[in-house]
Amino acid sequence: MPPAPEASACRAWLAEVDRQLASGFRREVDIEHLVRQRAAAVDELVVSAWRHRVGAEEGVALIAVGGYGRGELHPHSDIDVLMLLARTEDESLSARLADFVTFLWDLKLDLGHSVRTLKQCLAAARQDVVVATNLLEMRLLEGPARLYQRLEAGLAPKRMWSGRAYFEAKKNEQLSRHRRFGGTAYNLEPNLKEGPGGLRDIQMVTWVANRHYGAASLHDLVEVGFLEEREYGALIDGQRYLWRLRFALHLLAGRKEDRLLFDLQRALAAEFGYRDARPDNLGVEQFMQRYFRRVMHLERLNERLLQAFDEDILGDRRPARIVALEDGFKVRNGYLEFADEDTLDRRPELIVKLFAVLQQMPELKGVRAGATRQIRRHLDRMDDKFRHDPEVRRIFAGLWRDGRRLPQILERMHRYEVLDRYLPAFRRIVGRMQFDLFHVYTVDQHTLEVLKYVQRFAEGASDPDYPMASEIFARLDKPVLLYLAAFFHDLAKGRGGDHSELGEAEARRFCTDHGFAEGETNLVAWLVRHHLLMSITAQRQDIGDPVVVNRFARSVGDPVYLDYLYLLTLADISGTSPKLWNSWKARLLADLYLLTHAALGRGLENPVQRSERIAAIREESSAALATAGLDRARVSACWEGWPEDYFLRHTADQVIWQTRSILEAGDLDGPLVRIRQAARGGAAELFVHAPNRDGTFATIVDAIGRAGLDIVDARAVNTADGMVIDSFQVLSADGSATLDQAWSDSVCRRLERALNRRSLTLPQRQPRMPQRLVHFQRPPSIALRPDPGGHGTELELICSDRPGLLAQVSAVLLSQQVRIRGARIATFGDRVEDFILISDREDRPLNEARCEQLKTALTEALDPDRTALPRRPAPSGEAAQ
Secondary structure: OOOOOOHHHHHHHHHHHHHHHHHHHHOOOOHHHHHHHHHHHHHHHHHHHHHHHOOOOOOEEEEEOHHHHOOOOOOOOOEEEEEEEOOOOOHHHHHHHHHHHHHHHHOOOOEEEEEEEHHHHHHHHHHOHHHHHHHHOOEEEEOOHHHHHHHHHHOOOOOOOOHHHHHHHHHHHHHHHHHHOOOOOOOOOOEOOOOOOOHHHHHHHHHHHHHHHOOOOOHHHHHOOOOOHHHHHHHHHHHHHHHHHHHHHHHHHOOOOOEOOHHHHHHHHHHOOOOOOEOOEOHHHHHHHHHHHHHHHHHHHHHHHHHHHHHHHHOOOOOOOEEEEOOOEEEEOOEEEEOOOOHHHHOOOHHHHHHHHHHHOOOOOEEOHHHHHHHHHOHHHOOHHHHOOHHHHHHHHHHHHHOOOHHHHHHHHHHOOHHHHHOHHHHHHOOOOOOOOOOOOOHHHHHHHHHHHHHHHHOOOOOOOOOOHHHHHHHOOOHHHHHHHHHHOOOOOOOOOOHHHHHHHHHHHHHHHOOOOHHHHHHHHHHHHOOOHHHHHHHHOOOOOHHHHHHHHHHHOOHHHHHHHHHHHHHHHHOOOOOOOOHHHHHHHHHHHHHHHHHHHHOOOOOOOHHHHHHHHHHHHHHHHHHOOOOHHHHHHHHOOOOHHHHHOOOHHHHHHHHHHHHHHOOOOOOEEEEEOOOOOOOEEEEEEEEOOOOHHHHHHHHHHHOOEEEEEEEEEEOOOOEEEEEEEEEEOOOOOOOOHHHHHHHHHHHHHHHOOOOOOOOOEOOOOOHHHHOOOOOOEEEEEEOOOOOOEEEEEEEEOOOOHHHHHHHHHHHOOOEEEEEEEEEEOOEEEEEEEEEOOOOOOOOHHHHHHHHHHHHHHOOOOOOEOOOOOOOOOOOOO
């Protein structure tokens, strides 16, 4: 029993109760006992406080509602109570009720309360289904039973919210709730109470059962034959699983928390005994995969039961319209079902055939609940014998060859667990996540998203986000091969080893088993093996260099393979995260595609030479500038001292713009900064022409970052006359290439002021780390190797993202007297992959000793615990960009 009603004593008593409950949780005491025990303890406290502060008052009843009304409380759950008045409260009663509420707040209880007359309460319930639902689960704590009974009687279905009206309202409420979570349980930080497959979905079934069928418990639905025993068991087991998670979540957070936040996921995984197995199979990923699989099953069960409710409660009362189909099926009121209850006992292959019928009859509304239950009951028939059945394989391969609405058909197969059973390799990636901010979907969901993007390309409409995709897709001789490659490209993730190689073997085996020709199989297998090749080349290497393009073209070897790979790359990037695709990636991949297509057309034995490209760029630029009224001699004088490397690594359009800007500026005493919008998609461009001073590059990237721009590409050139030409491709923070002109002018002025400072010293403090990135800081991976183009040394830096990272790296390079000549910047959620071309101050590659020294300096500076920029002084003498 709680002590005398002093707040401090009551708080201490409840804290001791919670301590004992936490101890019981860690001893694995039954979770149902724990949540009910806490509710019982709160009952004692609340009732004791009521008796001391309100007293035996006939005109008011204290009623627990919502989860508290069900007698289910977790360590920091809401305590929802209704103070039901027989009549309008008088001044004395108001004061006592206020005192009671204040006391409970003093106890630090998360109290939700309302004070209503019977009339007000019934009116609110009649208007709002949420209020009505809270009251369906009410429980009298103290006060006159007859007042409580009058409220019960007023809430009866005959007086408000009939079973039909209640179900419609709750169904719409659930649809709206699911939409808030993107319609999927697969969220990076899922809500285990409100999200799809969460506790609310289980409660939804209970509420409908109670309202429409008068069921006091879910098991009552089993007894009347509406709910199967295995479905009942799945609901109860799922609820207990989610209760244990929620209990642990409250204990770890020390507050009411229903989201599996990043900063709690690792601790929860450890609490439930998950340990890291491999770098690609972390304990937290195993824990989250189990979570996603459980809630996915609950979401599917909720969907099946709601469909059954829909058919039973909202179904057409007129005689059923039944159309018999050939081969074991019939259509009832527009929904597909099996011919009879025993169909699958005789012909289990119809489990797969059902999806072929759906594909061939798009006019169907869907599948009846009874049919989905039949499938569930026969999933065990989908064993190795079933998978090797030639007829089953023929039917399944036919889905791919038909191609119509393929992503939607496969998604439905996944929902019914047919896809998972038929392809054990797919089952292994179900619910598999990667603990980062880049992969926002689990692997199975990502796979289905990629297929949807392929379908988008197939639809043929003009698409500004993918301007060439539909045209190229229309040229594909066999689109089914692209769909297959999209399905298998990540199927081997999480197994250890290279998932591309393992996936290639899976794809080859599948195609062979399902009757695809050798040439078709080889193409699918090659695409799976090399599905990252194009994105890696475009984002990590300088595709303006003919050597890079020719090397990529040799790897592809065939224009047909190039078409498939280009479309697969677009779909893969876009299906990884809605925020990942942008105009810069679109332009980059399109340029690589066109350059490679030209290289293949020219012949791999006759590649473009660097000298040819340089001469062509110079001639095209010079001619265009002359047409614009700029004298060729003046242009040649401007270019004098510019290294050949400049013309190799810039397009003619860039050379024209930068040269013209410099010449039009005249004898400018100081830096010149210009920004222009993206001319043909891609990114906005910024370039700086300034005296070559120590720290120029680091100062520029620091200023760009502080202006809220993301750098995706950088080129740095030192001219013989002591100047630098630094070029940057930039996007706004939201990924847009369009910059406001007034704001762009302001950025230019700020950059010019920064470069005009007497001393180019960087700030010694880093910008504040966003909370979401804090949980993903890992030690950097640093590699230095000779640049394949022979221009210097390539620095590969893979590390956790943070504000001001490139400025910090630039400052380290400055302190090590290393010159930056170019950079490709790629950010993948919380991870950055930067490829920076560097040299010593004589434009030579770094020797082995310098490489080791630089690697040590970068490792120290990028340690996740370090907060300050390097404090070593910049070198004197010749500038080191």
